[in-house]
Amino acid sequence: MRTHQTVSAWLEHELAAGRLMIGSRLPGERTMAEQLGISRASVREGTRVLEALGVVRAGVGSGPQSGTIVTGNPALALDSALRLHVASAHLPVRDIVETRLLLEVWAAEHASKDSPALDRAAVLLDEMDGHDDAPAAFLERDALFHVALAEAAGNVLVGAMMGSLRGSIAGYTQRLTTRLPAWDVTSGRLRREHRAILAAVVAGEGARAAGLVRDHIEGFYLEAGIDDRPDAG
Known part of the structure; x- marks a missing residue:
């Protein structure tokens, strides 16, 4: 399974289980990398693919708009x-x-x-x-x-x-x-x-x-x- 597919499969599972929903913020890169057994760079690549697909929105800086948020578009x-x-x-x-x-x-x-x-x-x-x-x-x-x-x-x-x-x-x-x-x-x-x-x-x-x-x-x-x-x- 390719890197972005690993991240996508994890997100699909979390959404189906109700642990994440529209508006939820994804864990940090380090946490996801450890949980999925892949590198932080791979998590970043997978997140970028999901962002291009309109599934998540990656924010920068700090505050309520920071982090990667599930958008579902x-x-x-x-x-x-x-x-x-x-x-x-x-x-x-x-x-x-x-x-x-x-x-x-x-x-x-x-x-x-x-x-x-x-x-x-x-x-x-x-x-x-x-x-x-x-x-x-x-x-x-x-x-x-x-x-x-x-x-x-x-x-x-x-x-x-x-x-x-x-x-x-x-x-x-x-x-x-x-x-x-x-x-x-x-x-x-x-x-x-x-x-x-x-x-x-x-x-x-x-x-x-x-x-x-x-x-x-x-x-x-x-x-x-x-x-x-x-x-x-």
Whole structure:
């Protein structure tokens, strides 16, 4: 087992046993090294890997923010990994679209109309309407809007997965805008569809919201000349 895996396995065991939790501070390097039977340098290496994965946050100095603290931010690691795989073509756009449909259609149907995430979604739509954005800025807000809708369903893992997909969604939709016949026309349609989706969720019409989300996602790719529907040939 590699060094960082030793530290990761130990942390997983401690979390599962309830001896550590989100917000807990890890023991010092010397203590961990003695407990795990590895060098302090190896503990440091393992901690850095965990920090890159968004599992812990390493503080410096003294006081309440010092030491290494368990944070649990799975979206950070997933976002980095997904963006690299998309860039290397190891993760086809079609697969991302199908995953979006699985997550977002379910989330729209189960979203709570009282979720605070919907307030954030509404603000993003107002920002889209209030700015004459180029595609990149518009699509960044578009991705954040879809993340907010997913979070409104109240499923922590679904929200984290959508949060991790945000960078990839904004990236490949930006590339697809070169295929669109007229960005102004497309952005206007997307704005209207966003409003209709949010209205359906706020009204508690889950089934309608789910259908609107499916049409919204599939419609963009069809307009860009790419049929990424799961049942397409």
